[in-house]
Amino acid sequence: MNGGYKVDISRGERVGRVSSEWFSRPDDERYLSLDDLANSVRARAERSRTRVVESASIQVEASRDNPERLNLMLPGADAPVAPTHWSFGQLASQVGAPAAYLRQIPAALAGINLQYGLTSHRAEQVKTLETDGGRLELRAVTGPDYGRIFDYELVEAVQRIAGNGVGDTRWKVPGVLDWSTGVYDPGAEITRDSTTLYASDRDVFLFLVDDRNPIEAGKLPDGSPDLFFRGFYCWNSEVGAKTLGIASFYLRAVCQNRNLWGVEDFQEIKIRHSKYAASRFAHEAAPALRNFADSSPVPFFNGIKAARERVVARTDEDRADFLRKRGFTRAETGKIIDTVLAEEGRPPESIFDFVQGITAAARDKPHQDARLEMEGKAKKLLDRVA
Numbered sequence: 001m002n003g004g005y006k007v008d009i010s011r012g013e014r015v016g017r018v019s020s021e022w023f024s025r026p027d028d029e030r031y032l033s034l035d036d037l038a039n040s041v042r043a044r045a046e047r048s049r050t051r052v053v054e055s056a057s058i059q060v061e062a063s064r065d066n067p068e069r070l071n072l073m074l075p076g077a078d079a080p081v082a083p084t085h086w087s088f089g090q091l092a093s094q095v096g097a098p099a100a101y102l103r104q105i106p107a108a109l110a111g112i113n114l115q116y117g118l119t120s121h122r123a124e125q126v127k128t129l130e131t132d133g134g135r136l137e138l139r140a141v142t143g144p145d146y147g148r149i150f151d152y153e154l155v156e157a158v159q160r161i162a163g164n165g166v167g168d169t170r171w172k173v174p175g176v177l178d179w180s181t182g183v184y185d186p187g188a189e190i191t192r193d194s195t196t197l198y199a200s201d202r203d204v205f206l207f208l209v210d211d212r213n214p215i216e217a218g219k220l221p222d223g224s225p226d227l228f229f230r231g232f233y234c235w236n237s238e239v240g241a242k243t244l245g246i247a248s249f250y251l252r253a254v255c256q257n258r259n260l261w262g263v264e265d266f267q268e269i270k271i272r273h274s275k276y277a278a279s280r281f282a283h284e285a286a287p288a289l290r291n292f293a294d295s296s297p298v299p300f301f302n303g304i305k306a307a308r309e310r311v312v313a314r315t316d317e318d319r320a321d322f323l324r325k326r327g328f329t330r331a332e333t334g335k336i337i338d339t340v341l342a343e344e345g346r347p348p349e350s351i352f353d354f355v356q357g358i359t360a361a362a363r364d365k366p367h368q369d370a371r372l373e374m375e376g377k378a379k380k381l382l383d384r385v386a
Helices: 017-024 034-046 085-094 099-104 107-119 151-162 277-294 298-309 316-324 330-344 351-362 368-385
Strands: 013-015 048-054 059-062 070-073 125-132 136-142 176-178 183-185 197-199 204-219 225-236 244-251 260-271
Touching: 017 204, 017 260, 034 048, 034 151, 034 197, 034 204, 059 107, 070 107, 085 099, 085 107, 085 125, 085 136, 099 107, 151 204, 151 225, 151 277, 204 298, 225 260, 225 277, 244 277, 260 277, 260 298, 260 368, 298 351, 298 368, 316 330, 330 351, 351 368
Parallel strands: none
Antiparallel strands: 013 260, 048 125, 059 070, 125 136, 176 183, 197 204, 204 225, 225 244, 244 260
8 A cells, every 4th residue: 555554543452651752752862773772872881881899898979069969989990980860879779778868968968878878788799880971970880690781782682683773674663643544654754753762871762663564464344454563662771770671562553652553462571680681681582572573473363363253252141241251340341342333333242352342441441450451351362262
C-alpha cells in the first residue's frame, strides 16, 4: 500500500512505556540515529574509570567558594571529584544517611555527617564510576559486587541487528498513525520530536520496529487484512538507576505520542546488575534480541489463527459462564460481551473474540493494577491456545 497501512487499533493492548519516555526526555537526550547514540555513550565510557575503594578512605570536602557544593577526594586520586545528584543519593544510601535531608542543610554540615557515615560504614568498600567530561564527576557509587553493563554495550548489541536504526536494515525508528484515516505510515520523517532513541547521564532507552514488513494474521470484520508489525524496546543504566531489560512484541501502530497500539504477544527479559550481570547479558539478553530479530512470525500467526478458530461459546449462557469461571465479575462479563458485539457486529464465540473483548474492556479500567490484571487474564487465554 502506498503511503501506509490500514490498521485496526481497537484490538490488542495499548502499551504506554515508550510514550512515557518520549514525554519526559529533553531535547539533549534525543538522538536521530543509533550511530549518534552509540558514539555519545561510547565516548562517555572511554572517559570513565571504575574501581573499588575503601569507604573509610574517602575524604569529604566542602567548597569554600561554593558553600552548597561538596567534593570527594578518593584514595589515590590527584584531584577531587564532584558527585552528581544521582551518585550523592547513592553514596548517602550506602552509608545509611538520608540524602534528602543532607541536600537541605549547609554543605559543611552535610559533609560532617557524610564523613562520619563513610568512616563507620560496615560494608567497608564501594565501587565508583568516575567520568571526566571537562569536569571530573562521580556518576555512580554502588556495592563492590555491582555488575556494571555499560550503556554502549546494549546499544552496540542493538546495532548488530539494526544498523543505524533509521533505515539501513529492516529495524528502524517507528512511523506514525494518522488518527483521521486509521492509516499507519512507516515512512514518516524522523525528527527530535518523533525519535525513540534516548540517552541521559543515567540511562539509555531504545525502541525500534520492523514496520515496512507487515504481517497479516487473519481478516478484520470488513474483510481487510489484520496487519501487525514486530517491535522491541530495551533499556539500561550503567549507574544503577534501573535494570537492563528487553521487551519484544507485535503491534499494529505507533501514534504521534509514541503510544503502542494493538500490542500482542508481549515478552520481557530483565537483568539485575548483580555480580554476574555481564555474563547473563552475553548469554541471555543479547541472543534473545538476535533471535527475535531473525525469527519467523509463523508461530505468532499460528497462535492467532488457532485462537480465532477455537470456538468456546455459542450461546449467551455459554459466554457468561466462560467468563465467570475465569474470575470476571458480572459487570465485567457484560462489558466484555457488549464490547465485542459493538466492534465485531456479533457476540464473542472464539478465544480470540474473548481476548479482544477483555483487552478492550481493560482499557476502560481507571486503575492500572485492575487493567494489568485483566490484560494478564487475556494473555493466559492466548497462551493456553498456543
